[in-house]
Amino acid sequence: MTKNDRWLVWLFLAPAVVLVAVLMYYPMLGTVIESFYSTSFINPDPKFVGLEVYRRIFSQQEFGQIVVNSLLWTMGVVLLQNVLGFFSALLLNQHLPGQGLMRALVLLPWVLPGVVAAIIWRFMYDPQLGLINSFLISLGVSDTGMAWLADTDTAMLSAIVAAVWKGFPFSTVVFLAALQNVDEEQVEAAIIDGAGPLRRLVDIVLPSIREVAMINLVLTTILTFNYFDMIWVLTRGGPQNATHIFPTKIYDLGFGQFRFGDAAVYGVFSILVLVLLIALYFAIQRSSRPRVARA
Amino acid sequence: MKRTLLAATAIGFSTGAALAQDQVTIRFWDNQQTESGLSEYQRAAVERFEAENPDINVEVTTIPYPEYQQRLLTAVQGGNAPDVSSLDQIWMGAFAEAGAVVPLDEMAAEANVSADAFFPGAWESAIYKDQLWGIPFNVDVWFFSFYNKALFEEAGIDPQSTVTWEGLRAAAEELTGDGRYGIGLFAHRGEDTVVVLNSFIFSNGGRVLNEEGSCALTEPQAVEALEYLASLAPYAPQGILNASSGSMRELFLNGSLAMEFWPALEQPTLKNSDLDWDFVVGHAPEGKTPVGAYGGWNLAIYESSPNKEAAWRFIQFMTREDVNGDVVDLIPANVAAAESFLEENRVGPDRIMEHLNNAKPRPLSPRYLEISDIQVTLAQDIYSGMDAAEAAEKACGAIDGLN
Amino acid sequence: MRRQTPRTRFALMGLQTGLAVIVLLPFFWMISVSLKPASEPFAIPARLWPEDPTLANYISAFRPEFQVYFLNSVVVSLSTVAITVTLALLAAYVFTRAQMRIVGIIMLLVILAQMFPASAIIIPIYRMMRAADLLNTYASLILAYVTITLPVAIWMMRGFLARLPVTLEEAAAMDGAGPLRAFFEIVLPLCRPGIVATAVFVLIVTWQEFLFALSFTSTRDMRTLPVGMNDFIGQYGIRYGELMASSVLISLPVIAVFLFLQRQFVAGLTAGAVKG
Numbered sequence: 012m013t014k015n016d017r018w019l020v021w022l023f024l025a026p027a028v029v030l031v032a033v034l035m036y037y038p039m040l041g042t043v044i045e046s047f048y049s050t051s052f053i054n055p056d057p058k059f060v061g062l063e064v065y066r067r068i069f070s071q072q073e074f075g076q077i078v079v080n081s082l083l084w085t086m087g088v089v090l091l092q093n094v095l096g097f098f099s100a101l102l103l104n105q106h107l108p109g110q111g112l113m114r115a116l117v118l119l120p121w122v123l124p125g126v127v128a129a130i131i132w133r134f135m136y137d138p139q140l141g142l143i144n145s146f147l148i149s150l151g152v153s154d155t156g157m158a159w160l161a162d163t164d165t166a167m168l169s170a171i172v173a174a175v176w177k178g179f180p181f182s183t184v185v186f187l188a189a190l191q192n193v194d195e196e197q198v199e200a201a202i203i204d205g206a207g208p209l210r211r212l213v214d215i216v217l218p219s220i221r222e223v224a225m226i227n228l229v230l231t232t233i234l235t236f237n238y239f240d241m242i243w244v245l246t247r248g249g250p251q252n253a254t255h256i257f258p259t260k261i262y263d264l265g266f267g268q269f270r271f272g273d274a275a276v277y278g279v280f281s282i283l284v285l286v287l288l289i290a291l292y293f294a295i296q297r298s299s300r301p302r303v304a305r306a
Numbered sequence: 307m308k309r310t311l312l313a314a315t316a317i318g319f320s321t322g323a324a325l326a327q328d329q330v331t332i333r334f335w336d337n338q339q340t341e342s343g344l345s346e347y348q349r350a351a352v353e354r355f356e357a358e359n360p361d362i363n364v365e366v367t368t369i370p371y372p373e374y375q376q377r378l379l380t381a382v383q384g385g386n387a388p389d390v391s392s393l394d395q396i397w398m399g400a401f402a403e404a405g406a407v408v409p410l411d412e413m414a415a416e417a418n419v420s421a422d423a424f425f426p427g428a429w430e431s432a433i434y435k436d437q438l439w440g441i442p443f444n445v446d447v448w449f450f451s452f453y454n455k456a457l458f459e460e461a462g463i464d465p466q467s468t469v470t471w472e473g474l475r476a477a478a479e480e481l482t483g484d485g486r487y488g489i490g491l492f493a494h495r496g497e498d499t500v501v502v503l504n505s506f507i508f509s510n511g512g513r514v515l516n517e518e519g520s521c522a523l524t525e526p527q528a529v530e531a532l533e534y535l536a537s538l539a540p541y542a543p544q545g546i547l548n549a550s551s552g553s554m555r556e557l558f559l560n561g562s563l564a565m566e567f568w569p570a571l572e573q574p575t576l577k578n579s580d581l582d583w584d585f586v587v588g589h590a591p592e593g594k595t596p597v598g599a600y601g602g603w604n605l606a607i608y609e610s611s612p613n614k615e616a617a618w619r620f621i622q623f624m625t626r627e628d629v630n631g632d633v634v635d636l637i638p639a640n641v642a643a644a645e646s647f648l649e650e651n652r653v654g655p656d657r658i659m660e661h662l663n664n665a666k667p668r669p670l671s672p673r674y675l676e677i678s679d680i681q682v683t684l685a686q687d688i689y690s691g692m693d694a695a696e697a698a699e700k701a702c703g704a705i706d707g708l709n
Numbered sequence: 710m711r712r713q714t715p716r717t718r719f720a721l722m723g724l725q726t727g728l729a730v731i732v733l734l735p736f737f738w739m740i741s742v743s744l745k746p747a748s749e750p751f752a753i754p755a756r757l758w759p760e761d762p763t764l765a766n767y768i769s770a771f772r773p774e775f776q777v778y779f780l781n782s783v784v785v786s787l788s789t790v791a792i793t794v795t796l797a798l799l800a801a802y803v804f805t806r807a808q809m810r811i812v813g814i815i816m817l818l819v820i821l822a823q824m825f826p827a828s829a830i831i832i833p834i835y836r837m838m839r840a841a842d843l844l845n846t847y848a849s850l851i852l853a854y855v856t857i858t859l860p861v862a863i864w865m866m867r868g869f870l871a872r873l874p875v876t877l878e879e880a881a882a883m884d885g886a887g888p889l890r891a892f893f894e895i896v897l898p899l900c901r902p903g904i905v906a907t908a909v910f911v912l913i914v915t916w917q918e919f920l921f922a923l924s925f926t927s928t929r930d931m932r933t934l935p936v937g938m939n940d941f942i943g944q945y946g947i948r949y950g951e952l953m954a955s956s957v958l959i960s961l962p963v964i965a966v967f968l969f970l971q972r973q974f975v976a977g978l979t980a981g982a983v984k985g
Binding site for chain 3: 033034110115121130185
């Protein structure tokens, strides 16, 4: 494209930009404005209160808990999902028998509709009827099993496991794609030099998938942070707020309790926390970037 | 749906009762009923209404419960509310305060629709700030304790002994063991958690709010009830904090749960099972009478409706003695309709009537949904071992802190 | 290829089988519950397979409404895929080729929009749809879905287009081809794997979307499949058998499409996401 093609630039961009502006930025702006008013369903004439609602919510203990939960949830899911995704990609890159079928099968959880996955897992975790406890009891690991989702100690972890099951296949495929682009000649050369599998992994494979890993990390972080269905179906944020994260809290305040102003404030906070989290990633990546840009 | 509307319109034209420009269409939203076959009766009733009122078409939308609240809310917020809808009793205060629905006092007085025809608790649930905001549609009480006859017989326990708190706890203890549980408790985030909690509080003479509208959960009657409920926890299936009345149903049906609290609505499900069951009418301390918490739906007219007159005629029709019983799966709120409905459809109609007559509604507050959320936390606190008085203190701090 | 000792190979096969079990077990259970007759209570401990498997739940799940919901889902999803992929391709092309500062900023803003929580913006969007008289129409859902899938779709297409050497277009320009012709004749055909990968991604996201579908449609004949599942969840309990049967029915089409396009999906990602 040259300077003369400016019209083409705007022609190509216009539809996407207009849609995102009108259906995402404009409503978000509305939500930000709403957050400075005290509004709820039962109070149809909103009053401008500035940062009053922010201050109130910020001072509640619950707010801190939701920030911590959201970070735990996001980082737990993202980390486990990418580690599991990476290792299963390595495994599926070994040219074992049945590999073609496996590569297709492994993606199934990701294809499964989110609500369906959540309902299945809720049932798997059921203390009496669920498959997991029945399995543990029959193995003799436990006498009565665990109340996975009803115990404040295990609820978040259980929700994370279910979300990882649903999400890791995506990381697998992305890593698999990256692995297939690892320079074979370099690997062969390393083998001739007598480098073992671990050495090759650290010296050749990891550096060459660095950037993909970063993209994967950022993308899965955003998707997980705003992932609503799983927790809503599993626990509705309970027990005792142990699994309440930003999206479930926003939904609960807005639609469950008719408190739109509070929901708007949580919405704004939610974006701030997410932006900080992503910024942190980039800061870490920048500071640890190797001098030699390309492997 | 389309076809019935067309048919109804055709009747309207053929009778020549109305000119085309006088035809109005009202939009009616209702909670989607779960009992199979009911939607057909409801459709038939609507057709009958349209035949009686040739100038009115009714467009019915039924909405599954989990999404009903959000749909109504977005519709009202977006200026797209229906003309008339059923509203959960617990939403009345908020919808009235928000100005989303209109007071019906004048229309009701004119049409001679009055409290006498309905269960007292149901009528009360439609009154907010001394005005009437809805006409009771259907009701139930969440304090029927269904039991598995075989399990009680095997243990040699008289089910009637469970009507006292002491008896219930003794029976629950006796019936627990070998993968069986005496009583099902649940405290997930849901209204079923709150109605059971309230039923125990009411049965001990306690209340949620006092006359001034401040929290009354720290009163000794309420705290005792909380302590009592917590003392049942060892005899319930584990996982109370995420359990719902629905998940308890599966345990009851497979014979591992001896007793569970449900509304009378549970009967059709149990009738379809192979289980031998019956129920007792709630539990109270020795010398007191069990008082259940009311649940149910009222019909209300929306402020934004251009056809309030037609909507009112529809409400009158739906709550009439000869119609009400055909269009509900809970119990008709119209007492006369309820009598024949219970006779026909439910086991133990007399016991149900008695319970309906002394049940109490949940607090009538525009902030009810927030109060309910606080009460769920209270239930979770006591079931996870927090001292009842301390938990009540915490809940009252939160309720009185609402502003 | 590197050789593996039989022992390593055996161990790797074991791991692969383990992975398969973890992935498939919940599916297996979903199917098992869907085949359980309503009259057979849930067993404790859980039974892996019903005593008396039946298709009754499927028959009852495959009711006339299901067919309506299915059609709605197909129309909405396919339209969204077509529109999103087209718009994302155009935008991503500009983002990778135009050397203008403002374009870079716009790209950042578009991708940032991905961070907005849907539940925080849904009421304002609902009001807009209402004002435009679009509630209960396919258009409202398609508009919303195109918008929410665009940021990631642009990101995916951008990764892909960044790999295409600009030299090809430059050569075309030398031959006198205008920028539009260069785009349609040179760039577009080379983009196929990227388009397939993006399309599959968008399809999967759209097919399962719940919150917007719930808010923008109220009449029964406009509901999509994920919302239709609520028919089995009542105020007082869940009809598990029918719910699971309809879950299977909902999942089958995307799984089929996915298995069919799986190779191209992976190829598209390979070409696009790799080498930063």
